Amino acid sequence: MSIVESNSIELIDSAIVSGGETEVFVEGMTEIGTYLLVFNNVADTDAGASLRCDPSYNTNFDGADSWYQAGRQMKNGTVTNEAVINTNGNIVNYSNTGSAYETNGYAYLYQGNDFKDGVRNTFFKITSFAITYNDTDFITHDENLHWLSSFFHPNGLRLFPSTGAFESGEFRLYKFRQGS
Amino acid sequence: MFKPLQSFTVSSNSSDITLDNIFDTSNSVYMVIADSLLATSSEGTLSLQLINSSGTLDETAYEYNGYQFTSSAGTTASFNSTDDTKIDKISGAGPTDGGGGFVMYVFNPGQSGKTFISSQGAYAMNNEAEGFSTKGMQNTAEAHRGLKLTFSNNFDSGNITVYGVY
Numbered sequence: 001m002s003i004v005e006s007n008s009i010e011l012i013d014s015a016i017v018s019g020g021e022t023e024v025f026v027e028g029m030t031e032i033g034t035y036l037l038v039f040n041n042v043a044d045t046d047a048g049a050s051l052r053c054d055p056s057y058n059t060n061f062d063g064a065d066s067w068y069q070a071g072r073q074m075k076n077g078t079v080t081n082e083a084v085i086n087t088n089g090n091i092v093n094y095s096n097t098g099s100a101y102e103t104n105g106y107a108y109l110y111q112g113n114d115f116k117d118g119v120r121n122t123f124f125k126i127t128s129f130a131i132t133y134n135d136t137d138f139i140t141h142d143e144n145l146h147w148l149s150s151f152f153h154p155n156g157l158r159l160f161p162s163t164g165a166f167e168s169g170e171f172r173l174y175k176f177r178q179g180s
Numbered sequence: 181m182f183k184p185l186q187s188f189t190v191s192s193n194s195s196d197i198t199l200d201n202i203f204d205t206s207n208s209v210y211m212v213i214a215d216s217l218l219a220t221s222s223e224g225t226l227s228l229q230l231i232n233s234s235g236t237l238d239e240t241a242y243e244y245n246g247y248q249f250t251s252s253a254g255t256t257a258s259f260n261s262t263d264d265t266k267i268d269k270i271s272g273a274g275p276t277d278g279g280g281g282f283v284m285y286v287f288n289p290g291q292s293g294k295t296f297i298s299s300q301g302a303y304a305m306n307n308e309a310e311g312f313s314t315k316g317m318q319n320t321a322e323a324h325r326g327l328k329l330t331f332s333n334n335f336d337s338g339n340i341t342v343y344g345v346y
Contacts, residue, residue, distance in 0.1 A: 077259070102293070106298070133296070
């Protein structure tokens with residue numbers, strides 16, 4: 001039987017928005033395994049902007065459209081977007097901004113590799129859950145993302161609003177330690 | 181880190197459990213995990229209400245939506261409500277098959293802004309699985325110190341632990 005260390009969920013990085021940032025990074029995903037991103041009070045300057053992500057390595061990010069996405073967005077209880085497959089890399093597809101608007105949520109990230117057919121493939125998958133409220137609309141997201149690239153090995157995420165800049169927000173990246 | 185703050189045991193033949201004085205300004209995010217939630221006789225669903233910093237149960241201004249999965253029918257049913265007295269269908273429980281549980285995140289409850297909740301739960305009964313994915317909020321800008329979970333039937337047993345996420 002494997003033994004799990006008592007400190008089994010470890011905070012490895014965080015980014016606290018001070019206001020005005022157009023991007024923040026959470027990194028340190030140096031090992032294969034499962035990670036958790038928790039975010040709260042995320043708001044940005046442009047109404048209708050989206051919270052998005054790119055894979056990053058030491059703040060160098062790959063903005064190529066290599067994300068495949070499937071999920072469901074519900075707005076005021078009605079499914080407004082479902083089973084989308086695209087390459088936007090959205091964690092949240094609808095995140096209005098301002099002091100009355102905010103987004104809260106979390107995402108599990110799975111980092112792995114294989115050597116299928118002699119080629120090192122990167123597995124970088126995200127399943128995320130988020131809530132946005134803008135004083136009018138109550139919007140929720142369940143999104144599943146797979147980043148498809150064979151040669152770039154990210155150790156974190158670049159998080160950014162699709163337009164405008166962050167006004168507030170806290171992002172914390174945790175790693176689930178494995179048993180030994 | 182995830183710091184365990186308090187654990188609670190669900191009393192037999194009770195229809196609700198109050199988790200008071202679990203939120204403050206020490207953490208901006210909390211996780212609540214429930215396991216082994218068993219019903220006394222009939223299956224049912226769990227609803228949630230928040231307790232404000234004065235100790236008063238908030239019974240208005242809840243917004244929520246989500247969906248419920250049922251294995252026997254292979255269906256997914258959406259649900260939602262606005263300006264409700266509670267957030268319904270956080271999860272459920274039955275009297276057999278090990279009951280049910282949930283993992284719930286609570287965002288910003290100790291702050292003076294609005295409190296957001298995201299939960300995933302499941303239970304099984306007679307070899308049928310029921311799953312829930314529920315998101316909601318209490319649309320009042322005030323701090324909260326606790327929550328109340330109400331079961332549509334009576335509990336037999338269960339364990340609930342609250343963690344601070346920091």
